Amino acid sequence: MSISQIGIIISILVYLAGMLLVGFVASKSTNDVKDFYLGGRKLGPFVTAMSAEASDMSSYLLMGVPGLAYFSGIADAGWTCLGLIAGTYLNWLFTAKRLRNYTEKLDAITIPDYFKKRFDDKNNVLLCIGALFIIVFFVPYTASGFSACGKLFSSLFGINYQLAMITSAVIIVGYTTTGGFLAASKTDFIQSIVMTIALFFVLGYGVVTAGGASNVIANAQSLPGFLNMSATHDNVANAANPYGVFNKITMFCWGLGYFGMPHILLRFMAIRKSSELKLSRRIASVWVVFSLGIAVVLGVVGRAMTTAGVLEDLIDPANPTSSSLAETLIVVLARQISEHGFIFALLAGMVLAGILASTMSTADSQLIAASSSVSENLIQETFGINLSEAAAMLTARATLVAVAVLGVVIAWNPSSSVFGIVSFAWAGFGAVFGPIMLLSLYWKRTNKFGAVAGMISGGAMVFIWKYMVRPMGGVWDLYELAPAFLVALIVIVVVSLITPAPADKITEEFEHVSKMS
Template sequence: MTAAQIGILAAIVVYLAAMVYVGFYFSKKGAGESADEFYLGGRKLGPLVTAMSAEASDMSSWLLMGLPGVAYLSGIADAGWTAIGLAVGTYLNWLIVAKRLRRYSVACGAITIPDFFSRRYEDKKNILMCIAAIVILIFFIPYTASGFKAVGTLFNSLFGVDYHLAMIAGAVVIVGYTVMGGFLAVSTTDLIQSIVMSIALVIIVFFGIHTAGGWDVVMNNAKSMAGYLSMTQLHDMATGGSTSYGLITIFSTMAWGLGYFGMPHILLRFMAIENEDKLKVSRRIASIWVVISMFVAILIGMIGYSVSKTGSIPLFASSSESETVIIRLADLLSRNGFLTSVIAGVVLAGILACTMSTADSQL
């Protein structure tokens, strides 16, 4: 194992150990003494933890891989309208749903979303509860499994560790702190993970701009490509031309934001805040973080293309390749010494944080 790999591994191991410790800490604080404590943390989340845990659990690895990958290949239109739709959906979910759900769930004593449906609509036979639970199981089992898969893929590509062994180890860590500490542990680790994700974004932006040759170079490269900086055109990396981005496509892309109103792992945060009056603070924190983080992620896609033009990383031609732009930049960063390899490890821990924050909340 090289010095760079040791530095990266050290940063990731410290991060994973911290997640397990959080679970252990809350298990000692009595997180599993009652169903209300385990599933909703006794409804005592602060506004910061509520906001950041909700958004970290939502973004998943899409924020650090999918969104930069789209921007890298096709410019800002597709990524930009998606980000706008998600930002609007985030804000409206906090504005319209949060206080009502918090108030009604307390009034009827519900601690899960399926439980809420049955109690709120006085379903004595619990038919609504069963339907909601089945829907969650059907769609969340593969989603959560994909999070475990991402952990295995990351360790396999970085260190050559057996894919299945890495996946199982990642699953043990995530399930471990989730089971030990319950909702409070998951929400606290999500807060930490949102911080790690933010640090990863900032590091890659500055390193990428430096490697590309400066901000002016990044902008000049973007301007030189047809439709790359347009909100009504898509750049075609294969032909070098552009295609129109019509009104129907814009509305379809923005419709991503509608999904927020039905995501149980986000809705539970509304139910768990200590006071409904603090939801306004949470809404502001969540909305600002989402807007800034998605803007920076799109910017990383643009920067990544300029770094490719220097020959420091490959020029990607497909979405599966372009989604690895942050991993490639982190690998490039790790080659500058042990200290930078540790910093690169923090960036890669940010990718893990995206994956784990979603998987633990879904669990």
């Protein structure tokens, strides 16, 4: 084993040991199921902000976004990032405080539980539908994280992809099952810091190695469409492909997904005081702008390094239309950094720990949300199985492990695209939960019939658009989130208006929370 590999392994082992230690310490404060799933509503503003954003910025921050920018230029990645920045700010502005106040008043600890109590759904229909959709979309989302870890270690050490993926999954499950939501939130806070340091360090190294900022810009300008927000670079024809208004709108509409992300919404619910959310919003918004901006620029810098001959080409000649290989950009850069001596190897290990951080910070939160949906919302509330506190905790942890196993199965193929998997799951959550979340907080005429119809139509449209409409190509080749979100929004309004109005009790609760917020 080389000196560079030893240095990398030391950094990563120290990082992983630290995450497990945080999980162990957090377990001391996890006394019951409510603590396990919501941390006792005692997160501070900094942890709330940074854990929310770290759990959002999964492996696509350090792998998906730079890889996409490296592969086709700034348009695809750029419009997506602009949408994410706008969505982040608006979600904190319009959703956070009202949801925090509403869920505290209703004593709801999960998103499906909130919908059940918000609409007084005694038959648990909303609870069941919400829990099932969380499982359907969180399993592949978690799989994207495991896939990123597998690619990381396989590319770095030449070890078996599946073995690396399973090992990473075991670590993530280890600290999450130990400390629950509190462990996930505290580790996410630490991971956001590691991710930020990794981005800045790799970007600086890349610019210097590529010959300076002027060389980076000159190289990007020499590639047709690469620096154009209205075109993408075609690697096969070495030409620019038009990037039309519909593509821009649908990629910008990634921001709509925030309103329906359970693992982000749970952070709003868990802060100790709703008055602290304003500070959290500012912290989160600034971090998102910097992190996404650097991720896009890193892809451009990586392409310049390839042209300069100091970085291997990450366009797969056997599959030149796939960005999967390009997603290993930061891994290849870290490996190159490690070859400059033991100290640089330790720094490279920190960069790779940043990739692990981006992956783990999302996977742990997703596992918590999926686990709560099964053990709390399905087993106990929908099926009416009463569990003791000890049995409920055991069920929660067993469910978390089961979801992780399914994620490993989905991510088994090393050719799977991190960005592709995340985009589908993101669309699913955005369309299923986003419209009903906004309307439940701001339109008192919304009722349970509209909520049920909206969630089902939004989820169904994601599948219909992706697998039946989008393959038609042309103007129909649009990201599925925007049309699915719009359909769900219309269905909720129409169905709510043609069915009985909510009971006075529900309306009074709505007005009370509105005044609080």
